[in-house]
Amino acid sequence: MSMKESYEKKLEAKLDELSAEIDKLKAKAKQTEADTELEYYKHIEELKTMQENARTKLNELKVASNDAWEDLKTGLDHAKDSLNDALKSVASRFK
Numbered sequence: 001m002s003m004k005e006s007y008e009k010k011l012e013a014k015l016d017e018l019s020a021e022i023d024k025l026k027a028k029a030k031q032t033e034a035d036t037e038l039e040y041y042k043h044i045e046e047l048k049t050m051q052e053n054a055r056t057k058l059n060e061l062k063v064a065s066n067d068a069w070e071d072l073k074t075g076l077d078h079a080k081d082s083l084n085d086a087l088k089s090v091a092s093r094f095k
Helices: 003-030 034-063 069-093
Strands: none
Touching: 003 034, 003 069, 034 069
């Protein structure tokens, strides 16, 4: 397996993990009062947008040549880290 393929699999797994965390937040939002639930959903939509952007970048990486994937990796790492940080922030805000 090439480094590119290994990275793709690792990133795909991380995005799946973050998706599961977003789903947990949705479930938690349903158990809160109406005002809090609306705030939850606002943040969840922001997280979903970030997740979609990361998935788009991952798809770009999948079709990139072996020479170009290193350039895309930096942007993907940033998108993944931003999504992860935002998810942690939202989760801690609603504990």
